Amino acid sequence: MSLRTKLAAFAAVLVLAVAGTVLYIVDVRETRAEQVASAPPVPVADLATVTAAPHIVFRSTAIGDEYGKVAMVSLRDPAGPRAFTRVACDRVYAHRDAAVCLYSKPSFVTTYQAEVLDANWAIRRELPLAGVPSRTRLSPDGAWAATTTFVSGHAYSSPGDFSTETRISSLRGGPSLNLETDFRLIVDGRRNTAKDRNLWGVTFARDGDTFYATAASGTKTWLVKGSLTGRELVALREDAECPSLSPDGARLAFKTRNGKPEGQWAIAVYDLAAGKTTLLTEQHSVDDQIEWLDDAQVLYGLPRSGTGPSASDVWAASADGTGTPRLFIPDAWSPAVVR
Amino acid sequence: MYLSIRDRPAGEKAAGSRVATTVVLLGVVSLLTDISSEMVAAVLPLYMTAELGLSLLAYGVVDGLYQGVSALVRIFGGYLNDRTNRPKWVAVFGYGISALSRIALVPAHSFAAITAVITADRLGKGFRTAPRDALIADASEPSMLGRAFGVHRTLDTIGAALGPLVAFGLLLLVPAGYSAVFVASFAFALLGVAMLVLFVPDLRTSGKGLPVRRMVAELASPRLRKPLLAAGLLGLCTVSDGFLYLSLQDSGDFAARWFPLMYVGTNLVYLSLAIPFGRLADRVGRARVFLGGHVALLLTYLVAGGSDGGLIATLVALGLLGAYYAATDGVLPALISRRVSADARGSGIAAAQTVVVLARFAVSLAFAGLWEALGPSPALLFAAGFLMAGIGAASWLLKGIDR
Numbered sequence: 137m138s139l140r141t142k143l144a145a146f147a148a149v150l151v152l153a154v155a156g157t158v159l160y161i162v163d164v165r166e167t168r169a170e171q172v173a174s175a176p177p178v179p180v181a182d183l184a185t186v187t188a189a190p191h192i193v194f195r196s197t198a199i200g201d202e203y204g205k206v207a208m209v210s211l212r213d214p215a216g217p218r219a220f221t222r223v224a225c226d227r228v229y230a231h232r233d234a235a236v237c238l239y240s241k242p243s244f245v246t247t248y249q250a251e252v253l254d255a256n257w258a259i260r261r262e263l264p265l266a267g268v269p270s271r272t273r274l275s276p277d278g279a280w281a282a283t284t285t286f287v288s289g290h291a292y293s294s295p296g297d298f299s300t301e302t303r304i305s306s307l308r309g310g311p312s313l314n315l316e317t318d319f320r321l322i323v324d325g326r327r328n329t330a331k332d333r334n335l336w337g338v339t340f341a342r343d344g345d346t347f348y349a350t351a352a353s354g355t356k357t358w359l360v361k362g363s364l365t366g367r368e369l370v371a372l373r374e375d376a377e378c379p380s381l382s383p384d385g386a387r388l389a390f391k392t393r394n395g396k397p398e399g400q401w402a403i404a405v406y407d408l409a410a411g412k413t414t415l416l417t418e419q420h421s422v423d424d425q426i427e428w429l430d431d432a433q434v435l436y437g438l439p440r441s442g443t444g445p446s447a448s449d450v451w452a453a454s455a456d457g458t459g460t461p462r463l464f465i466p467d468a469w470s471p472a473v474v475r
Numbered sequence: 476m477y478l479s480i481r482d483r484p485a486g487e488k489a490a491g492s493r494v495a496t497t498v499v500l501l502g503v504v505s506l507l508t509d510i511s512s513e514m515v516a517a518v519l520p521l522y523m524t525a526e527l528g529l530s531l532l533a534y535g536v537v538d539g540l541y542q543g544v545s546a547l548v549r550i551f552g553g554y555l556n557d558r559t560n561r562p563k564w565v566a567v568f569g570y571g572i573s574a575l576s577r578i579a580l581v582p583a584h585s586f587a588a589i590t591a592v593i594t595a596d597r598l599g600k601g602f603r604t605a606p607r608d609a610l611i612a613d614a615s616e617p618s619m620l621g622r623a624f625g626v627h628r629t630l631d632t633i634g635a636a637l638g639p640l641v642a643f644g645l646l647l648l649v650p651a652g653y654s655a656v657f658v659a660s661f662a663f664a665l666l667g668v669a670m671l672v673l674f675v676p677d678l679r680t681s682g683k684g685l686p687v688r689r690m691v692a693e694l695a696s697p698r699l700r701k702p703l704l705a706a707g708l709l710g711l712c713t714v715s716d717g718f719l720y721l722s723l724q725d726s727g728d729f730a731a732r733w734f735p736l737m738y739v740g741t742n743l744v745y746l747s748l749a750i751p752f753g754r755l756a757d758r759v760g761r762a763r764v765f766l767g768g769h770v771a772l773l774l775t776y777l778v779a780g781g782s783d784g785g786l787i788a789t790l791v792a793l794g795l796l797g798a799y800y801a802a803t804d805g806v807l808p809a810l811i812s813r814r815v816s817a818d819a820r821g822s823g824i825a826a827a828q829t830v831v832v833l834a835r836f837a838v839s840l841a842f843a844g845l846w847e848a849l850g851p852s853p854a855l856l857f858a859a860g861f862l863m864a865g866i867g868a869a870s871w872l873l874k875g876i877d878r
């Protein structure tokens with residue numbers, strides 16, 4: 137091949153690559169605009185009406201201008217009309233008079249924010265946030281907010297390996313606690329000081345002191361019981377992540393590997409008094425912090441495969457390990473039940 | 476001393492003090508490929524967690540693969556290069572797999588699919604590194620090897636620095652348009668492969684392929700044994716960067732938020748010093764500059780270990796770390812390729828790189844224990860003492876090697 141032919145061939149590849157990319161980007165933008173225009177209109181409800189009765193707060197993933205905004209639906213009609221707030225969050229959790237919102241602001245250097253919002257969805261205060269949002273919860277008495285983020289490069293055994301940072305921040309003024317540095321971790325009666333330990337996925341009890349979370353070190357994970365005043369975390373059992381305490385405070389729902397391959401989780405419920413674990417009937421891998429709908433049912437988000445990224449639904453399953461999971465709120469993520 | 480670099484027709488080699496066109500072309504191929512791969516690496520954590528709703532752990536698994544896979548395939552790529560004696564086409568195979576893995580990311584929405592795609596990408600990286608470095612060595616004047624590798628690594632690092640900027644720029648244009656990032660990344664990779672296929676000459680180092688027995692004999696030969704031993708020994712005294720960054724950023728939220736910029740800072744220093752250090756290596760000796768790089772690393776440990784986490788100490792430590800990379804990353808293959816016969820060059824370069832990676836991996840496990848027992852600063856100072864001994868031993872092993 138002569139140099140001239142080669143240059144011509146390279147020019148052809150260059151044109152194809154640039155044109156292909158530009159066309160693809162234009163197509164993505166147009167398809168999005170069309171999807172927004174042709175999406176079945178989301179039935180919209182009035183915010184004040186929905187808020188007046190028990191409801192579910194979540195991140196709406198329905199295609200359209202409101203994509204990613206925090207919405208809410210009535211507990212009586214979860215698949216029905218939704219009321220939208222102005223706020224956009226990757227992760228949200230809410231009470232009657234407060235909400236916590238974690239989100240990322242993409243830019244040349246992407247930054248992450250956490251905010252506590254009041255009943256009118258106005259910012260009440262900002263929380264420290266070090267990385268990609270993962271989990272968040274408020275304590276039942278509204279005194280504490282827990283956030284878990286992914287921090288890149290924080291781990292040391294291989295550069296760039298993942299690690300988590302979990303903070304519990306006082307909302308009534310006072311300290312922000314780091315689970316990793318401010319708490320002792322006790323596993324099998326012995327203190328665990330491993331530097332590679334990670335802690336994440338907090339759920340609070342009603343007494344204002346007790347909480348549950350996940351601890352990990354090496355290849356193991358533990359369900360841990362924490363005390364805010366005692367600054368201590370005690371491992372209760374192995375292989376349990378992202379616990380969530382039932383409204384009656386008697387059981388914990390969590391993700392468990394249960395022999396599944398890495399990156400796959402089943403969901404289970406653990407009876408605190410009896411120490412007994414029940415696997416739920418959901419067959420898909422659940423990678424979410426479970427929320428309790430009531431004392432008998434749990435809610436969780438599932439990505440909707442086959443319809444492209446970003447599509448997700450909230451499902452409900454029976455907490456006693458019977459029955460078939462059912463679709464609860466379509467196009468939704470990160471549910472929080474508010475009574 | 477046995478020198479393996481045969482004379483080539485004048486047209487293939489650069490005259491005077493210019494680096495061969497082939498080296499610059501390979502550098503541009505790496506630049507395009509690195510834009511492509513760093514675009515994906517930059518958006519992958521956000522894509523997996525925020526877009527696909529996968530967990531931190533899932534990302535951790537993929538990230539572990541990202542770091543680990545390529546080192547082990549590298550020696551195989553090196554051998555394949557020498558066995559087939561077709562460095563260009565082994566490299567095309569490696570670059571090609573990585574390019575195809577970009578477009579495969581568009582439909583990959585599950586954890587298993589993403590894991591498979593990233594593994595394929597890293598396999599490609601492992602395959603291409605040694606034949607590419609063999610090509611650089613083959614196309615260069617023996618007296619200019621350091622500079623040639625310096626030019627290549629500079630172009631390579633420019634690509635690595637541009638990748639995230641291109642990716643986040645696209646995300647501003649198409650919010651949450653991760654598939655657009657993957658398509659653009661594929662376009663860059665495709666251009667790299669096209670440039671390699673069309674313009675890089677199909678150099679052959681020898682007439683016949685290399686049998687396994689000869690390769691083993693080559694790698695164990697006295698010429699190569701000492702530098703490999705020295706590289707391994709120094710690798711055993713090299714603490715992984717993660718520890719350094721961690722000890723520097725213990726100072727709170729600010730450091731955590733700007734953490735990605737620490738990598739950028741180190742890269743910029745690497746970028747600006749790779750060519751000057753390569754030239755220096757050609758003038759004063761590759762082994763000397765290689766050892767000098769480890770002295771810079773020793774100083775990094777001392778600054779980071781004695782640091783109070785202040786801005787100045789952080790900048791000085793990152794600068795020294797960048798200098799260490801500039802004085803070692805391209806200089807080691809330049810040093811090795813002079814010590815091995817042309818028909819085993821790919822294997823020789825790959826062996827040196829694999830020895831370093833494996834030594835570092837082993838030591839990072841051991842250092843983790845030390846870090847936990849003593850705390851960051853004493854552990855780093857301890858490592859500095861260890862490295863000082865290592866530099867002493869390595870300089871004895873490398874004595875006279877530059878002549």
